[in-house]
Every structure is written in C-alpha cells, then in structure tokens.
Amino acid sequence: MSDLSSLTASGLTRMAKIEVVVDGSDEAAVRDLFLAAGASGYTSVTGVSGFGHHGHHQGRLLFNDRASLSMLITVVPLDRASPLVEGVRRLLDHRHGVLFVSEAWVSRPDYFAEPTTS
Amino acid sequence: MPDPASLTGLRADVATASRLVAPSWPLTSFVAVNPLHGLEHLPFDAACAEARRWMGARTHLPLTAYREVRRQGGITDHALRAAIARRDPLVLLEEPVVVNGEPIEALDIVLLDLVDGPVTDPGEIDTVEPWVASVRDYVGIWCAGFTAESGAATAMPHRELGFYRAWRRLGRRDPRLRQLIGADGRRWVGMLPDEPAAALDVAMTALGIDPSERLDVLRSLVMTIPGWAGFARWSDEWAPTDHDGAKLRMIDLLTVVAVIHAAAGRPVDVPSADLIDEAASRALRATDAAARIDATRSDQLRRIGEILGRVPEAERVAIWLDAHELAHRDEVVATLATPPAPTPSEPIAQLVACIDVRSEVLRRHLESVGPYETFGFAGFFGVPVRWRPLGSTRAEARCPVLVTPRYDVAEIDDAAAPAGGADAIAGRRHYRAGAHEAFHHAKGGLGTPFALAEAAGWVLGPIAAVRTFARRFRPAVPRTGATTRPAVALELDPTSGLPLAERIQAAEAILTTIHLRRFSRLVVLCGHGSHTINNSHAAALDCGACGGAAGGPSARVAAAILNDPEVRQALLERNIAIPPTTWFVPAEHDTASDAVHLLDLHLVPDDHRAAVEQIERDLATAGTSASAERAERLPGDRRGVRDRGRDWAQVRPEWGLAxxxxxxxxxxxxxxxxxxxxxxxxxxxxxxxxxxxxxxxxxxxxxxxxxxxxxxxxxxxxxxxxxxxxxxxxxxxxxxxxxxxxxxxxxxxxxxxxxxxxxxxxxxxxxxxxxxxxxxxxxxxxxxxxxxxxxxxxxxxxxxxxxxxxxxxxxxxxxTPAGTWLSSLSTPSAADASARATAGDPATMAR
Structure with a gap:
C-alpha cells in the first residue's frame, strides 16, 4: 500500500471503486442506486460467466440477454461510497449477488465528482 | 436532512418491494409474463403463499373446481394418490386407522378429505378498503395523465421532472386531494422535500415506521395500486432507452402513495401471513372424515387429525394441482407413445412456423394435405431487429423481450416494383399508415378522443352502423407494422441494416437450431399475427416471440437473409449448403382467420411460381381444416369462425394460447x-x-x-x-x-x-x-x-x-426438484393414462 500512497504525490486522487455482480434482472436497480448515490457514471458488463456460491453461471446466451449475470462498476469520491455501499448491501440482503469495494486512483477526479442529472 | 445512506437503503427497499408485481408492458405491445415473475426465486408453493398474503390472491382453483374435473374423468384417484405420495412420502409410513376391525390407510384418509372433505379454504380476499380504493382511484388518475402517450399538445406539465415532482406541483391543487388529506395535509405536502426518496423517508417517519418494517410497508404500498406498480416496474427495468413516453418510476409512485397516507394520518396495513386458521380447519376436516368412515372413538379421531395435519389447508389444492398436472403429463406421454406418421422422403416444400401452440394445428393440417415437412422455431426467426414499415415514423422491436434488438430494418421502395410503380405504392402506404397512426393516437389519447369525435363522428357513425350489420364490410386492418403484401423490397444494406456478419450468424442460428440441412426448392418461413378489430387486447393474440407483434416482418427479414447470395456463400464455409434452386418465402398466418398470406411474392423467381401456387392452395386447405378444428372450441356460431376477427362486437375472435x-x-x-x-x-x-x-x-x-x-x-x-x-x-x-x-x-x-x-x-x-x-x-x-x-x-x-x-x-x-432423474415416471396406471388420453379434460371446467 505504501507504493499506492505515493500516487497522491503523483497527482492522482484516491477514490472508491465499487463492483457489483448481480442477476441481469437486478441490473437496473443497481444502476439506479449508483446514480442516486451521486455516481457520475458506471460501466456495465453483461453476459458475465463464473462460478460461485450458487454454482455455475453461464455467460452470454444467444436469445436471452436477461438471464446471465451483469457486472456493474463505478468509481465515486470517498464521501459518496458509504451511502452507495449501504444501498447495495440492502439490496443484496434479498437478491443474489456480490459486492467488491476497493481503492482506485484516478487522474481526472472532476470526471467522477459531478453527479449526472438524469 | 435525511442520512444519505438511509436514502439509498430506502431506494434498495423500493427495488426489492417492487418484485411483488410483475412488469406490465404497454397494451400496444402486450407481453405475456408470469404475474409472480418477481417471486420466481421462491419455490412455486412459497411464491403462491406470498401472493395469497400480499395480494389476497387465489393461486389455485377452488377445491370444488378440481373435484368437478375428477367427476368428469380429468383427474383419477390414482393420480391423486400419486400426488399425495409425491408431496409427502411419509404418509405411506403412517399406521393405518383401524375402524371396526378394518385398517384404513392414511393415504386413503387424505384422499377422502381431498375428494369429499369440507371446503375450508378462505379463497381470495377481494375486498379493498374504501380508503385504499379512494387512494387507488386518485393516484390512478394522475398516473394516467402522467403516462399518456398522446403527444406534446396534451402532455402533463412538469412530467420531465418525474411523477412525484410533477404531482407535487399540480396534484396538490386537485380538490380530490383535499377530500383525502384535508387542507392541513395539502400544506404538509407543500413542505416536503422535492427529492422523492427524501420525501418517502419523511413520510415513513411521519407514519412512525421503524426502518426494520420499511420493506413490508413498501410491499403493502405496492399492493395498494398493483396495476400501475407493474407499469412502473416495466418503466424501471424494461422500458427501452429510447422510449418516448414518460417513465413512471416505482420510487415516485410509492412516494406519492406513502405521502398521501402520511398526510392523512392513515397507517399502512401490513397483511398477516396467517390467513388460515389451521387448527380449526383440521378439526373440521377430521370430524368430517371420521364421520365418513364411522370412526367414533376419540383415539380414532385424534389419529385422523394427526394424519390430516400432514396436509395443511393450502396443500389440499396444491395436491389437486399436482394430480391435474400428472394427468396432463400422462396424456402427453400417451399421445407421444402413438406411432408418428412417416416423414416424407422428398417433401414438395418445407414450412418453418413459430413454436406457438396455434402453429401446431396449422402444421398438422398442412402435413395431412400433402408431403410437406414442417419445423418449429421462435417466431422472430432469430433476428432481433427493430422494424419500421414503409410510411411509419415508428420503429418497433420484433423480438422476445428477453432480447435487446440490435439493428434497425426498414422497408424501402423497390425501384423494380411492378404495376403502378414503387412511388405510387409507397405513397399510398405512407398515406394509409400515417392516417392509421394518427387516428389511433387520437382515439387512444386522454383528451384527443373528444376532438376526434367532433371531427370524424359524421363519417364514423355510418361506418359503425355498417360494421354492426355487415361483418364482412372490410377486412381487419393490421395495427402498426402492417404486413399486407407490399410490392416493396426490404432494405438489408450492410451499411444501414444488418451487417453481413450478423446476417450470417442469424442464418446459421436458424438452420442449426432446428437442424435444417436438407432443403426443398421452396421453404416458407411463417410468422403469425391476429388481425382483429375493436380489441383492446389485440396484441395478446400476436406473436410473443416478436414482442407482442405480428411475425410477418420477422419472416420477411429472415427470408431475405437466407436468400442473400453472400450469406449463402458464407454458410458454405460452415458446412451448410443451401442449393441455388432453393428459395425462402416469408408468410404470415392470421390466427383469427387461419388464412396464410405469402409475402414478398414479387421477389420469387419465375421457376418457383408453380410451387408457390401449389403451397398457397394447400395452405388454404390446411387453414380451412384448422379453422374447423378451432370452431369446435369457440362458443357461438361455428360457421362464422373465420370472420370473427372482423366482427367488432366479437369478444373472442380466437382463443389465443388458451x-x-x-x-x-x-x-x-x-x-x-x-x-x-x-x-x-x-x-x-x-x-x-x-x-x-x-x-x-x-x-x-x-x-x-x-x-x-x-x-x-x-x-x-x-x-x-x-x-x-x-x-x-x-x-x-x-x-x-x-x-x-x-x-x-x-x-x-x-x-x-x-x-x-x-x-x-x-x-x-x-x-x-x-x-x-x-x-x-x-x-x-x-x-x-x-x-x-x-x-x-x-x-x-x-x-x-x-x-x-x-x-x-x-x-x-x-x-425432480431435488435434481435427480427418475428412470420411470411415477405415473398413474397405464390404464389411467390410456383412458385419459381418450377422454381428455372436459372441454371446459368450472372456476
């Protein structure tokens, strides 16, 4: 971590990266939580395959975009991370999915600081 | 100022609570969906229990209806016994009850209770409290105004802000709101935060709801207005990104309902999970069963009570359902045991139809007319496109809602179009389609019907009179996405339509999925739609695989792809050889009349015309037979079955997928x-x-x-x-x-x-x-x-x-649900299955 700390001196800004893997049917709910918590954007990867607590998950299917897992990734200023995490955890109390929170260092913090208006 | 974490938690609870209702698609693209879609993560029985609790719903037929099916031979006692034993195998190990020296098996006592026991099921709870009904009516009016797709002229002001904010600005002045929440309530609403989640948080606090109770309260709020909540769920999760109507968000809807409750000081009732008094039910059933077998001693009554205690009230109908399904399963298996007819070695043509149950009838009759080979495939033929017919300004998705349409395909003029020229054809269709869209938009809007009646009533009145007395006055006009046989070609230009790689992939997917490798000279790709008039639920009769629309356009796109020389060349490299003599013809089966229209006939090569004429004749014969079969099931005059779609007073133009x-x-x-x-x-x-x-x-x-x-x-x-x-x-x-x-x-x-x-x-x-x-x-x-x-x-x-x-x-x-495979079906006896296959279900059954 000491190496990463030095990134501040390099002009990078520390933020929180939040990654959520959920059923495709829950993707919209997670997106809404991201935006409501002040995320300025997100990346969505559909058709995610893998193996975990609930066994195998097949990736992209030919004629069903909803059945596979989706991974949503966002980066937010640290002060917005906690409410967002609370919302996602609350959702995952009742739905399948996993949540990862980690540090991220960004070169253009203004990109992540302005919430979208939609 | 509410805690931000509390607000995101509240939003998450709203998302979870919304799962109680299924998404509800707009009526214009009616999509069949499991009403308990949001509960599919639960076992069926548990989901039904949730539905009974939260919706006050009935989830099975009443006992009396199942008993009538049994009386008519649709469910045998053997099937019932099997269903009891499958659900609770331990009942087989119960000691029999001895009455007058005769042992009576526990299984038989349960059977007796199912067949003749008292009806103690409370059924659905239909009554809606007057207060809840008033809130539902009031909020429903505002939802209708907010979501109306009638154009900018009559759009509700502020709707770009979202439902809660728009309602807060306008609805507060509605005198009906004052009747619900009084003047003080309206003032309180005026002081609420403008952000819906914040306002919902304030309302929850005002109602004295602990955070641990919030989810259940939100579920209750969803169920105060489940229809609009279903539409809100569609807006949240399924509406296309380019949807041009207002999006009714669930957070907005629940906030408005919660705010009204809070402003009126009305608590939100959370239904109890215990709708049934199991002890009382069991005692009543045990007493009844004991009387039926002359068991008079208290120890006998106690034993019967213990045995019937293995089957809670809700499980009685669940066992009946299992037995009914076993009976159906055995009927299907018995039918499949019948030797099938041989496949023709050299079919004169092939037909690929949708998997829809109505296609089965048409396919069967076509195969009986001549040596045809038929296939079943999803009716969008594997090409997830948005389709814009010539003359229309709107493109519509033509694929299952599970798939996101990836490409737009539009009809364009074909310079080589015959007779009258492409321009004239296109002009007529532009005019007709435009007029059609304008008329139906005006008719379906909120305020515009009044103006429409003033402007067009003088001509619509006489037309209505003629329609009433002459059903064949004019053919049913297709709704948007007309597929009447146009002399225009499809645009499939790689630069603006489907890229070549996508066309190749689609072609391979169709042919590989159904394993079509041997090609006749003519292959018909047959979509389906139902052409009816004056039918609010017309889209429910169309093709589900096409997103609740007619399948003709999808068939046309697929046929154009499979006739494309570039595609065929690429398929050769994938070991799929379509002979140069093979031509794919699109078609659409009108399920209301059983007429099959071959499409794009102007593109058919001259040397295939004779084959086309023959299959047209044979499809007409098959359609006549199919409609005769359909007439047996429809009520009313059988002679007019093919004209029912044109009869604007007809509420059952066909049975759809019933x-x-x-x-x-x-x-x-x-x-x-x-x-x-x-x-x-x-x-x-x-x-x-x-x-x-x-x-x-x-x-x-x-x-x-x-x-x-x-x-x-x-x-x-x-x-x-x-x-x-x-x-x-x-x-x-x-x-x-x-x-x-x-x-x-x-x-x-x-x-x-x-x-x-x-x-x-x-x-x-x-x-x-x-x-x-x-x-x-x-x-x-x-x-x-x-x-x-x-x-x-x-x-x-x-x-x-x-x-x-x-x-x-x-x-x-x-x-099995446990993940094992039983090598033999635990079926009722072969005699049962055979008898049932002959008798079948009663044509109708009581509800």
Whole structure:
C-alpha cells in the first residue's frame, strides 16, 4: 500500500471503486442506486460467466440477454461510497449477488465528482 | 436532512418491494409474463403463499373446481394418490386407522378429505378498503395523465421532472386531494422535500415506521395500486432507452402513495401471513372424515387429525394441482407413445412456423394435405431487429423481450416494383399508415378522443352502423407494422441494416437450431399475427416471440437473409449448403382467420411460381381444416369462425394460447401426425446434430422461458381473474396507450381479460404448469440446467416440470426438484393414462 500512497504525490486522487455482480434482472436497480448515490457514471458488463456460491453461471446466451449475470462498476469520491455501499448491501440482503469495494486512483477526479442529472 | 445512506437503503427497499408485481408492458405491445415473475426465486408453493398474503390472491382453483374435473374423468384417484405420495412420502409410513376391525390407510384418509372433505379454504380476499380504493382511484388518475402517450399538445406539465415532482406541483391543487388529506395535509405536502426518496423517508417517519418494517410497508404500498406498480416496474427495468413516453418510476409512485397516507394520518396495513386458521380447519376436516368412515372413538379421531395435519389447508389444492398436472403429463406421454406418421422422403416444400401452440394445428393440417415437412422455431426467426414499415415514423422491436434488438430494418421502395410503380405504392402506404397512426393516437389519447369525435363522428357513425350489420364490410386492418403484401423490397444494406456478419450468424442460428440441412426448392418461413378489430387486447393474440407483434416482418427479414447470395456463400464455409434452386418465402398466418398470406411474392423467381401456387392452395386447405378444428372450441356460431376477427362486437375472435400445456423440443418425426390439440409449443430440435449443446441451451434459456411466461399468465389469469386478469373486456377502458382501466378510473388492469380464458364461469384454459418435454441426452439437459441459474430456479422451484429421453426408443425420465432423474415416471396406471388420453379434460371446467 505504501507504493499506492505515493500516487497522491503523483497527482492522482484516491477514490472508491465499487463492483457489483448481480442477476441481469437486478441490473437496473443497481444502476439506479449508483446514480442516486451521486455516481457520475458506471460501466456495465453483461453476459458475465463464473462460478460461485450458487454454482455455475453461464455467460452470454444467444436469445436471452436477461438471464446471465451483469457486472456493474463505478468509481465515486470517498464521501459518496458509504451511502452507495449501504444501498447495495440492502439490496443484496434479498437478491443474489456480490459486492467488491476497493481503492482506485484516478487522474481526472472532476470526471467522477459531478453527479449526472438524469 | 435525511442520512444519505438511509436514502439509498430506502431506494434498495423500493427495488426489492417492487418484485411483488410483475412488469406490465404497454397494451400496444402486450407481453405475456408470469404475474409472480418477481417471486420466481421462491419455490412455486412459497411464491403462491406470498401472493395469497400480499395480494389476497387465489393461486389455485377452488377445491370444488378440481373435484368437478375428477367427476368428469380429468383427474383419477390414482393420480391423486400419486400426488399425495409425491408431496409427502411419509404418509405411506403412517399406521393405518383401524375402524371396526378394518385398517384404513392414511393415504386413503387424505384422499377422502381431498375428494369429499369440507371446503375450508378462505379463497381470495377481494375486498379493498374504501380508503385504499379512494387512494387507488386518485393516484390512478394522475398516473394516467402522467403516462399518456398522446403527444406534446396534451402532455402533463412538469412530467420531465418525474411523477412525484410533477404531482407535487399540480396534484396538490386537485380538490380530490383535499377530500383525502384535508387542507392541513395539502400544506404538509407543500413542505416536503422535492427529492422523492427524501420525501418517502419523511413520510415513513411521519407514519412512525421503524426502518426494520420499511420493506413490508413498501410491499403493502405496492399492493395498494398493483396495476400501475407493474407499469412502473416495466418503466424501471424494461422500458427501452429510447422510449418516448414518460417513465413512471416505482420510487415516485410509492412516494406519492406513502405521502398521501402520511398526510392523512392513515397507517399502512401490513397483511398477516396467517390467513388460515389451521387448527380449526383440521378439526373440521377430521370430524368430517371420521364421520365418513364411522370412526367414533376419540383415539380414532385424534389419529385422523394427526394424519390430516400432514396436509395443511393450502396443500389440499396444491395436491389437486399436482394430480391435474400428472394427468396432463400422462396424456402427453400417451399421445407421444402413438406411432408418428412417416416423414416424407422428398417433401414438395418445407414450412418453418413459430413454436406457438396455434402453429401446431396449422402444421398438422398442412402435413395431412400433402408431403410437406414442417419445423418449429421462435417466431422472430432469430433476428432481433427493430422494424419500421414503409410510411411509419415508428420503429418497433420484433423480438422476445428477453432480447435487446440490435439493428434497425426498414422497408424501402423497390425501384423494380411492378404495376403502378414503387412511388405510387409507397405513397399510398405512407398515406394509409400515417392516417392509421394518427387516428389511433387520437382515439387512444386522454383528451384527443373528444376532438376526434367532433371531427370524424359524421363519417364514423355510418361506418359503425355498417360494421354492426355487415361483418364482412372490410377486412381487419393490421395495427402498426402492417404486413399486407407490399410490392416493396426490404432494405438489408450492410451499411444501414444488418451487417453481413450478423446476417450470417442469424442464418446459421436458424438452420442449426432446428437442424435444417436438407432443403426443398421452396421453404416458407411463417410468422403469425391476429388481425382483429375493436380489441383492446389485440396484441395478446400476436406473436410473443416478436414482442407482442405480428411475425410477418420477422419472416420477411429472415427470408431475405437466407436468400442473400453472400450469406449463402458464407454458410458454405460452415458446412451448410443451401442449393441455388432453393428459395425462402416469408408468410404470415392470421390466427383469427387461419388464412396464410405469402409475402414478398414479387421477389420469387419465375421457376418457383408453380410451387408457390401449389403451397398457397394447400395452405388454404390446411387453414380451412384448422379453422374447423378451432370452431369446435369457440362458443357461438361455428360457421362464422373465420370472420370473427372482423366482427367488432366479437369478444373472442380466437382463443389465443388458451389450453397451452406443454413445450416439446424434439425432431418433428417424434410428433408428426399426432393430434396435440393446439396445446403444445413445438420446437424442432435434433440432439444428434448438436454435439456442443448450443442449440439445446438456446432453446432451454429462451423459447422455453417465453413459453413458461405465457403459460403462467394463462394459469394465474384463470385461477384468479380479479387479481391477475384484466377483467371483463367489454368494460376495458384503454388509457393513454399504456393499458386499460376497468371502467372510468382506478388501477391499471393487467393480465388477460376473462374472455381469453373462460366463457362465463366455465374455464376453457386448464390451469396447469408447463410441462417441458425434451428429447436430448439427460446429462446435457442437466448441465444446462445447472449452469443457468434462472432456468434452474424455474425447474427446481417447480414453475415448470421437465421430462426427457435421449432417443425415440427410451423411456421418459422425470427431473425432480431435488435434481435427480427418475428412470420411470411415477405415473398413474397405464390404464389411467390410456383412458385419459381418450377422454381428455372436459372441454371446459368450472372456476
């Protein structure tokens, strides 16, 4: 971590990266939580395959975009991370999915600081 | 200032609570969906218990209805015994009750209770509190105004801000609100935060709701207005990103409802899970059973009570449902045991139809007319496109809602069009389509019908009179996406339509999934639609695989792809050789008249015209036979069955998918010549040509899922039309293009109208869960179930039943919810199955 700390001196800004893997049917709910918590954007990867607590998950299917897992990734200023995490955890109390929170260092913090208006 | 974490938690709770209702698509693209879609993560029985608790719904037929099916031979005692034992095998180990020296088995006591015991089921709880009904009516009016798709001229002001904010600015001035919450309440609303989640948080606090109770309260709020909540769920999760109407968000809707409750100081009632007094029910049933077997001693009564205690009240109807499904399963298996008709060695033409149950009837009759070979495939033919017909300004998705359309395809003028020139044809269609759209927008808007009546009443009145007295006055006009036979060609330009790579992939997917490798000179790709007039739920009769639209455009796109020389060349490299003499012709089956229209005939090569004329004649013959078969099931005058779609007073132009019971994925050689009664989704599949199981996985994760949605919608619309159905079609009041109300106001009606499943109190649809019948290696089926959690939930939670066999000569195996495969079906006796296959279900049954 000491190496990463030095990134501040390099002009990078520390933020929180939040990654959520959920059923495709829950993707919209997670997106809404991201935006409501002040995320300025997100990346969505559909058709995610893998193996975990609930066994195998097949990736992209030919004629069903909803059945596979989706991974949503966002980066937010640290002060917005906690409410967002609370919302996602609350959702995952009742739905399948996993949540990862980690540090991220960004070169253009203004990109992540302005919430979208939609 | 509310805690930000509390607000995101509240938003998450709203998302969770919304799962109580299924998404409800706009009426113009009616999509069949399981009303308990949000509860599919639960076993069927548990989901039904949730529905009974939160919705006050009936989830099964009443005992009396099942008993009538038994009396008519539709359910045998053998099936009932099997159902009891499957649900609770330990009942077989119970000591018998000895009465007058005679042992009476526990199984027989349970059977006695099921067949003759007292009815103690409380049924659905239909009564809605007057206060809740008032809130529902009031909020419903504002939802209708907010969502109306009638154009900018009459759009509700501020709707770009979202429902809560728009309502807060305008609805507060509505005098009806004052009646609900008083002057003080209105002032309080004016002081609320403008952000919906913050306002909802304030309302929750004002109602004194602890955070741990919030989720249940939100669920209760959802159920105060379930129809509009379903539409809100569609807006949140399913509305296309380019949807041009207002989006009614769930957070906004629940905030408005919660705010009204809080402003009025009315607590939100959370329903209890205990609707049934089990102890009282058991005592009553035990006393009744004891009397029937002359058991008078107290120890005998106690033992009977213990035995019946194994079957709680809710399980009685669940066992009946299991038995009904066993009976249906055995009927299907018995039918499949009949030797099929031989496949013609040299078919004169091939026809690929949708898997829809109505296609089964047409295919069967066509095959009986001549040596035709038919296949079943999802009616969008594997090309997920948005379609814009010539003359229309709107493009519509033509694929299952599970798939996001990736490309736009539009009709364009064909410079080579004959007779009259492409310009004239295009001009006429522009005019007709434009006028058609304008008229129906005006008719379906909120305020515009008044102006329309003033402007066009003088001509519509006489037309209405003629329509009333002369049903054949004019043919039914297709709704948007007209597929009348135009002399225009499709645009499939790689630069603006489907790229070549996509066309190749689509072509390969079609041909590989159904294993079409031997080609006739003519191959007809036959979509379907239902052309009816004055039918608020017309889209429910169209093709589900095309997103609730007619399938002709999809067939045209697919045929154009398969006739494309570049595509054929690329397919050669994938070992698919379409002979140069083969031509694909698109068609559309009008399921209301059973007429099949071949499309794009101007593109057919001259040397195929004779073959086209022959199949046109044979399709006409098959259509006549199919409609005669249909007439047997429809009420009323059988002679006019093909004209019902043109009769604007007709509430049942056809039965749609009523009666659907099974989904079969197997080679047609397994089912050819067998009368499946228009009740089976038929997907062609040949496991021997699918070593990687790609086609099987596609079938099990898409067409099977769509079929399950359809089946579930018919199921629940049949067992509880009040909660899950749209009610009486004759009083359906289409509102703003998004749905229909039951009368002048209130909640949005969801599901199928009564006329889609019943005639009066007599059900035509037999509500049973879908039986998936797969002919494929068991290990491959199991592998696919295991790696697709959504499918696994459907199977293991018993939303569908699965039986399978690897080869024609194998016995059927049953997939249990626990994940094992039983090598022999635990069926009623062979005699039962045979008798039932002969007798079948009663044509209708009481509800």
């Amino acid at each position: 009666g659907n019971v099974a989904f079969i994925a197997a080679p047609r050689s397994v089912t050819r010549g067998l009368d499946l009664g228009g009740r089976v989704f038929l997907h062609s599949y040949d496991a021997t040509a699918d070593a990687e199981s790609v086609a099987l996985e596609t079938i099990m994760t898409a067409p099977l899922v769509v079929a399950q949605w359809i089946n579930s919608q018919y199921y629940f619309s049949s067992v509880d039309p009040e909660t899950f159905g749209a009610g009486d079609k004759t009083i359906a009041n289409p509102t703003g293009g998004v749905g229909a109300l039951r009368g002048p106001s209130g909640d949005l009606a969801v599901g199928l109208p009564e006329q889609s499943v019943a005639v009066g109190d007599r059900l035509t649809h037999q509500p049973v869960r879908l039986l998936a019948v797969m002919q494929a290696p068991i290990d491959r089926i199991e592998m696919i179930i295991q790696r697709n959690p959504g499918l696994r939930a459907l199977v293991e939670h018993e939303w569908i039943h699965v039986i399978a066999r690897a080869h024609d000569d194998d016995g059927w195996m049953e997939r």
